[in-house]
Each structure stands twice: as structure tokens, then as C-alpha cells.
Amino acid sequence: MPRPSQDQDQALLAAGAALYPGLGCAGLSVRRVAEAAGVNPAMVHYHFGSKDAFLRALLQQHYEAMFSALQLTSQGEADVMERLAAALLGVARFVREHRPLIARVWADAQAGEAVAQDFLRANAPRHLGVLMALLQQAEAQGRLPRQPVLTRFSFLMGAVVAPLLLAGGMQAIDAVPPALRAAVDAEMLSDAALERRIEWALLGLASGV
Known part of the structure; x- marks a missing residue:
């Protein structure tokens, strides 16, 4: 089974960086980040493990x-x-x-x-x-x-x-x-x-x- 694109993690981080200032930790959802990045929401967990881990990586x-x-x-x-x-x-x-x-x-x-x-x-x-x-x-x-x-x-x-x-x-x-x-x-x-x-x-x- 092919591994998901290596670029997806960076696309997610870029989407998160654009959304985070307006939404903050509480308002930023995995689904919204994935939608902005154009990927399946499961990819957030695949690349980062959890929403909190994603936020830590972003910052x-x-x-x-x-x-x-x-x-x-x-x-x-x-x-x-x-x-x-x-x-x-x-x-x-x-x-x-x-x-x-x-x-x-x-x-x-x-x-x-x-x-x-x-x-x-x-x-x-x-x-x-x-x-x-x-x-x-x-x-x-x-x-x-x-x-x-x-x-x-x-x-x-x-x-x-x-x-x-x-x-x-x-x-x-x-x-x-x-x-x-x-x-x-x-x-x-x-x-x-x-x-x-x-x-x-x-x-x-x-x-x-």
C-alpha cells in the first residue's frame, strides 16, 4: 500500500498556520484544517497523532x-x-x-x-x-x-x-x-x-x- 504523500504534513501545517490566528487552540478543528489543506481528516492523525501534537508542531x-x-x-x-x-x-x-x-x-x-x-x-x-x-x-x-x-x-x-x-x-x-x-x-x-x-x-x- 503506498504511503501518503510526504507533502501532506506541510500542507496541513500551512493550512493550520493560516487558520490558527483567527481560531485559536479551541476553535481550530482537525476537520477544518484538513479541508483547508485539501486532504482527508485522517491524515492529521496519521502525520501528527493528535490535534494537540499538530498544534505543537505548527508553533x-x-x-x-x-x-x-x-x-x-x-x-x-x-x-x-x-x-x-x-x-x-x-x-x-x-x-x-x-x-x-x-x-x-x-x-x-x-x-x-x-x-x-x-x-x-x-x-x-x-x-x-x-x-x-x-x-x-x-x-x-x-x-x-x-x-x-x-x-x-x-x-x-x-x-x-x-x-x-x-x-x-x-x-x-x-x-x-x-x-x-x-x-x-x-x-x-x-x-x-x-x-x-x-x-x-x-x-x-x-x-x-
Whole structure:
């Protein structure tokens, strides 16, 4: 008997990625994912074993691509401040490109969904650890002054990532004033805007003020 197509698991994951932000863990059904992927619902269980296992694979697939790139960036031979800036840019791009998914994961976790909670517990310390290690290296090399770890980290996230979430939330409910709509992409979401905020944030940390 021929084995089902190797492409079906990826088709299911792609369908799940499109549906999950709008439906969440509770609303996403095996049948709906299979219908969107154009396969038999039994293929979800064949490839993943259960709905929860499918959701875990879906979330992990998105995260691992970002984390692998983050590790490569952090372990390069470039100047530590350049590596830190590149790592922050990688995380910011991930947030920008997956804002609806990230928002849903947080909402599901707060609603008590075990899959979302387990995902955050397992993975949040990984990228936070990489960024904090780079900050500590920069401090050890005298590139950044000694500062409280969480204060420094929260300042960076507030400067670099928070505007992405704010812009995404306002766009989602069509709350961006008409006069500013054209500026949101250029001044908040573009790579140039991300790089500018990262530069300003690191200059602020380096000043020690």
C-alpha cells in the first residue's frame, strides 16, 4: 500500500498556520484544517497523532526557523554590538511577520490552553537567553555599562518590539488615523524603521543615562 504523500504534513501545517490566528487552540478543528489543506481528516492523525501534537508542531516549526537564525547570528565572529543589533533585528522581523500568530499564542496561554502555555514555557527562555548572553558579553567587553539585567532587557524590547505589536493591534481593528496609515509601514514596520530603533536603543544603553 503506498504511503501518503510526504507533502501532506506541510500542507496541513500551512493550512493550520493560516487558520490558527483567527481560531485559536479551541476553535481550530482537525476537520477544518484538513479541508483547508485539501486532504482527508485522517491524515492529521496519521502525520501528527493528535490535534494537540499538530498544534505543537505548527508553533514549533515557526519558532525553530527564527531561533536557528538567531543562534547563527549570535555565534558569529563580528563585533558583539553588531551581533546584538543583528539578533534584535532577527527577533523583530519574526514578531513583525507573525504578529497575529504571536498574539493568539499569548491569548491562548492566558486562557489556560495547555499547548500554548507549554510552548511559551519551553521556548521563551531560549531566545531570551541568547539576547541576554549577548548583552552580558557586551558589558564584559566594556561596550555597555553595568546595568540591571531586566531593566536593560525590558528597555530594548520596549523600544524595538513594542511598536510592532502596537501597530499590528491598531491595524487589526482599523484604528490607525487615515493621515498616518501610509506612515505606519515606513516608520514603524519597515526594516529601516527597525534598524533605526535598534540603533537608538543601543546608543541609549551605551550612554548609561
